[in-house]
Amino acid sequence: MANKRDLKKDINYVLGDIIEAVYLWQVHNPEADKKASEEIITDAINTFDNLMVRVNERKVENYSAHFKAVREDLEKNAIELIEKVNSL
Structure with missing residues (x-):
């Protein structure tokens, strides 16, 4: 069974790394338009919020299947965001 604490850490680390990659891209490309990169950051934050709400749901019949x-x-979602980062 997946551990709730470990799942929260995974969500935090994965999406945090994606946001960090976008910030690094912005630093290395100061003349580039930042609109697309800001959208990626917003998407990552929204994904984080949505997944955390789902992880913290109390009324779940099968926790193992829910966490899976x-x-x-x-x-x-991480794959989609990484593809967007790579296309910058």
Whole structure:
């Protein structure tokens, strides 16, 4: 069974690393338009908020399946955000 604390840490680290990558891109490209990069940061923060709400749900019948679904959504969203970062 997935540990709730570990899942929260994974969400924090993965999305934090994506945001950090965007900030590094902004530092290395000061003349570039920052609109697309700011949208990626906003998407990452919204994803973080949504996943944390789901992790903290109390009325769940099967915690293992619930945490597995949250982890899969984290992976899917992280891949999408990374693709956006790579396209900057």
